[in-house]
Amino acid sequence: MLLNRNTAATEDLRTQTFLHRLSDYWIFGVLVLLILVFSIINPVFMSITNWINTSTFMTDTLLLALGQTVVILTAGIDLSVGAAMGLSSMVFALILEYGMNNGLSQWVSIPLGIVGGMATGLTIGLVNGLLITRWNITPFIATLGMLGVCTGLTFIISNGTSVTTLPEDIGVIGNHIFLGFISFSVLVAGLGVVWIYMLLGKTRFGRYTYA
Structure with missing residues (x-):
């Protein structure tokens, strides 16, 4: 009888372990199911062209999610990441436009734009960090306020218009395809995931982050 109880307990533990592992991968299962359904509805969905377009389009969301992952692990939240990306991108684009309109080489304008965009993003992150850690402002409130600040600054520095004067090689670099199916942006996002x-x-x- 004791053996039967031990066997039943072991089987119950195995079942719980299996269900726990299954719960870790249910999102992946849903993704696979969606791919199968869309592939049946429209066979073009499984084409290389659609893969390149879809994967490239989602890289910005993936890169934002990588940073957000670290924040959420610490029981925090950052509502400003999208607006911060928009402001950093606008600074980057305006620097490129300024360089192109003032006779600077694109190989000078592009590095300057990258530095300006990254410096903008780092400054936003630093301000958020100080507001939360030094002034003890709740992350939700601090980053919600920063969302408004970044959105407002983006419209102010751009006058609410799009930037169109950009070096041609920006599109060439970003859309370059490796091995016939991996775009440059997907490669960068993949390296970010590994990092x-x-x-x-x-x-x-x-x-320490998990702890």
């Missing part, structure tokens, strides 16, 4: 995985899973910083 975050190593950072959170293999470093002291990652252990």
